[in-house]
Amino acid sequence: MSHTEALSPAGSGPIPSLDGIRALAVALVFFAHSGLEAVAPGGLGVTIFFVLSGYLISTLMRMEYARTGSIDYRAFYLRRLLRLMPPLLIVIGATGLLSSLGLVDGAFTLGGLLSALFYAGNYYAIAQDFHGMPAGIGVVWSLAIEEHFYLFYPPLAALLLRVGRVGLSATVLGLLCVAVLAWRYGLAMHGASTNYLGMATDTRIDAILIGCLMALWRNPWLDRTARTTRYDWLVATASIAVLIGSLLYRDEFFRLTLRYTLQSMAIAVLIYLSVVRAHQLPFRWLNSRPLVYLGTISYTVYLSHHVILLMIAKHWPRLSWIELILATAILTLAIAEPMRRWVEVPSARLRKRLSRRQVDATPINRPLPAGTS
Numbered sequence: 001m002s003h004t005e006a007l008s009p010a011g012s013g014p015i016p017s018l019d020g021i022r023a024l025a026v027a028l029v030f031f032a033h034s035g036l037e038a039v040a041p042g043g044l045g046v047t048i049f050f051v052l053s054g055y056l057i058s059t060l061m062r063m064e065y066a067r068t069g070s071i072d073y074r075a076f077y078l079r080r081l082l083r084l085m086p087p088l089l090i091v092i093g094a095t096g097l098l099s100s101l102g103l104v105d106g107a108f109t110l111g112g113l114l115s116a117l118f119y120a121g122n123y124y125a126i127a128q129d130f131h132g133m134p135a136g137i138g139v140v141w142s143l144a145i146e147e148h149f150y151l152f153y154p155p156l157a158a159l160l161l162r163v164g165r166v167g168l169s170a171t172v173l174g175l176l177c178v179a180v181l182a183w184r185y186g187l188a189m190h191g192a193s194t195n196y197l198g199m200a201t202d203t204r205i206d207a208i209l210i211g212c213l214m215a216l217w218r219n220p221w222l223d224r225t226a227r228t229t230r231y232d233w234l235v236a237t238a239s240i241a242v243l244i245g246s247l248l249y250r251d252e253f254f255r256l257t258l259r260y261t262l263q264s265m266a267i268a269v270l271i272y273l274s275v276v277r278a279h280q281l282p283f284r285w286l287n288s289r290p291l292v293y294l295g296t297i298s299y300t301v302y303l304s305h306h307v308i309l310l311m312i313a314k315h316w317p318r319l320s321w322i323e324l325i326l327a328t329a330i331l332t333l334a335i336a337e338p339m340r341r342w343v344e345v346p347s348a349r350l351r352k353r354l355s356r357r358q359v360d361a362t363p364i365n366r367p368l369p370a371g372t373s
Helices: 018-036 042-068 073-100 110-117 121-128 137-163 166-189 194-199 206-217 232-248 252-256 258-276 289-296 298-315 321-360
Strands: none
Touching (some): 018 258, 018 289, 042 137, 042 258, 073 137, 073 298, 073 321, 110 121, 110 137, 121 137, 121 194, 137 166, 137 194, 137 206, 137 298, 166 194, 166 252, 166 258, 194 252, 232 258, 289 298
């Protein structure tokens, strides 16, 4: 199999279902923080984000490599900065202001502020148990994992794409996943904390790697091999059963080790099917307008919702659970829409301009890489 063979015609335009999947992920996190952790596992929502991120970034890298014959690291990191930093700066600044006014519990220490701004929030939270951060802003721990991963991943992806062998790409990324799982097992056996095993970069990047593996090996949007079969529904049912089983099985050692791997693999399978069967039930509803819209604002919702929820609960303690959720949802959406319109959309235009310049400056015209034999 080669990374330089032709793609299916689908490999252009927006990838279907991804915004709907983002919407589901952020909804899980939102309802978990609202007190429904028993039925809406927020940790699963974060794992979905990780797998989805690995898949999407690696897909974009494949397409860039096909167009230009290389990965432009400077443009890659600048696009990441434009995507993530503007909303993060605004939410952190607003949270700091609310904290200084006494509207939100807790306050930034210098260490807490720097860790949130410079993507060290996970290790800071592990060491300080979220002390030194205003209540609710601790969600930045997951952003840190992604940014740490993307510091080293682009050169590896470029090397794998240059070699151009799908089997080798799958083997290398698969072995890295096994290594992370083995590391997690070793740490758990030697008494590592729950926070470390659940929030450290070195213990959680296998979820992102599994998304990367799918993008380079059997990409549902780019590869001819990504086609529907009569066994898809059986595979989907089995994947859902794995997810449910991983949530119901309460053994602590399992939850700290193998659970993350099994969930990530099942999520990758469901993402695959939701893309190749995007216009068929039951996946078609992922492309409905409400879910697509929630997916487009999911980053701001993720960053801000917990701060808002805890602030409302602090000042209106007599609100019922339903009233608290509704008030939080309304205020979060009221913030997310202006953020989308006036911050994220202009930033996206800048990212597109970067991509156009990159294509215009490179005359190479290769066939898009694919996982075909």
